[in-house]
Amino acid sequence: MADSSAPTRVMMAVNESSLKGYPHPSISCRAAFDWMLSKLVRSNADGFHLLFLHVQVPDEDGFDDMDSIYASPTDFQTMKQRDKIRGIHLLEHFVNQCHELGIKCEAWTKQGDPKEVICSEVKRVQPDLLVVGSRGLGPFQRVFVGTVSEFCVKHAECPVITIKRKANEAPQDPIDD
Amino acid sequence: MADSSAPTRVMMAVNESSLKGYPHPSISCRAAFDWMLSKLVRSNADGFHLLFLHVQVPDEDGFDDMDSIYASPTDFQTMKQRDKIRGIHLLEHFVNQCHELGIKCEAWTKQGDPKEVICSEVKRVQPDLLVVGSRGLGPFQRVFVGTVSEFCVKHAECPVITIKRKANEAPQDPIDD
Numbered sequence: 001m002a003d004s005s006a007p008t009r010v011m012m013a014v015n016e017s018s019l020k021g022y023p024h025p026s027i028s029c030r031a032a033f034d035w036m037l038s039k040l041v042r043s044n045a046d047g048f049h050l051l052f053l054h055v056q057v058p059d060e061d062g063f064d065d066m067d068s069i070y071a072s073p074t075d076f077q078t079m080k081q082r083d084k085i086r087g088i089h090l091l092e093h094f095v096n097q098c099h100e101l102g103i104k105c106e107a108w109t110k111q112g113d114p115k116e117v118i119c120s121e122v123k124r125v126q127p128d129l130l131v132v133g134s135r136g137l138g139p140f141q142r143v144f145v146g147t148v149s150e151f152c153v154k155h156a157e158c159p160v161i162t163i164k165r166k167a168n169e170a171p172q173d174p175i176d177d
Numbered sequence: 178m179a180d181s182s183a184p185t186r187v188m189m190a191v192n193e194s195s196l197k198g199y200p201h202p203s204i205s206c207r208a209a210f211d212w213m214l215s216k217l218v219r220s221n222a223d224g225f226h227l228l229f230l231h232v233q234v235p236d237e238d239g240f241d242d243m244d245s246i247y248a249s250p251t252d253f254q255t256m257k258q259r260d261k262i263r264g265i266h267l268l269e270h271f272v273n274q275c276h277e278l279g280i281k282c283e284a285w286t287k288q289g290d291p292k293e294v295i296c297s298e299v300k301r302v303q304p305d306l307l308v309v310g311s312r313g314l315g316p317f318q319r320v321f322v323g324t325v326s327e328f329c330v331k332h333a334e335c336p337v338i339t340i341k342r343k344a345n346e347a348p349q350d351p352i353d354d
Binding site: 038162 | 224327
């Protein structure tokens with residue numbers, strides 16, 4: 001079989017780690033990325049084109065910002081700007097890895113509710129495959145598929161791969177995830 | 178990147194078409210198989226090892242068998258034997274295709290409730306990936322993920338890819354599926 005057809009376009013939603021914080025990607029999305037490289041892309045770097053989406057959740061950093069005082073519209077502007085920079089740094093991590101491996105990629109950020117934004121971006125970008133990491137096998141709930149991945153499996157208009165994390169990859173306290 | 182690592186073992190549950198009947202595979206599982214070849218395996222036939230499972234549902238052929246009379250234990254034996262042969266013919270279809278494409282594969286049948294059997298076989302065989310076709314975008318329910326695929330996404334102990342069928346691939350009457 002010659003591989004002359006267009007590369008397989010794989011979209012991946014990536015998010016920040018709440019354990020290690022900025023600018024580290026979450027355990028789930030790093031595990032999903034590594035799995036995808038070793039099990040799907042393998043040696044066929046030319047056959048795949050990766051698309052990284054980071055969705056910025058407007059209220060995501062509520063706790064970090066408890067000490068902040070927003071006294072003017074400019075303060076909000078600064079916060080939004082900072083969140084955008086964080087998202088860009090997160091994407092940079094994955095883009096750098098792809099670059100080292102010779103895999104073509106694109107990355108972008110969007111604001112909103114992750115599950116809704118992911119599905120609307122799938123509709124717009126029309127990837128061949130959407131990869132979603134899931135917190136998976138936790139210590140208390142042996143099998144749990146998060147609402148984002150569950151929503152995407154049902155609503156995204158392309159095949160979806162759900163990669164559950166192994167129990168030993170989960171942090172002790174779910175809040176550290 | 179050299180592709181010297183062990184091939185990616187992809188397990189796929191296949192079922193018979195209730196529209197075209199024996200020995201045709203269902204629209205969903207044919208679509209899932211074709212998608213997998215063109216989008217994941219691509220030219221890298223050596224990098225993948227396919228595992229086909231057909232689950233025989235004990236009561237599946239109730240309607241076909243309405244005229245049958247089971248008067249002795251042998252009659253049931255004959256029916257079971259016939260179902261097994263059907264399953265084997267279905268698997269033969271996929272094994273032949275893999276053989277033509279130079280992709281290594283294995284195929285086997287098991288009896289029971291498909292969703293339970295698929296997940297227990299994942300546990301036993303430990304594939305890298307489970308592929309499940311789904312009836313997907315039907316004419317009345319724009320997005321519907323069947324109970325088998327939904328169960329597998331939640332419970333199978335490996336990454337799961339759900340491949341929804343496009344609306345134009347669905348038969349008019351869901352009973353013909």
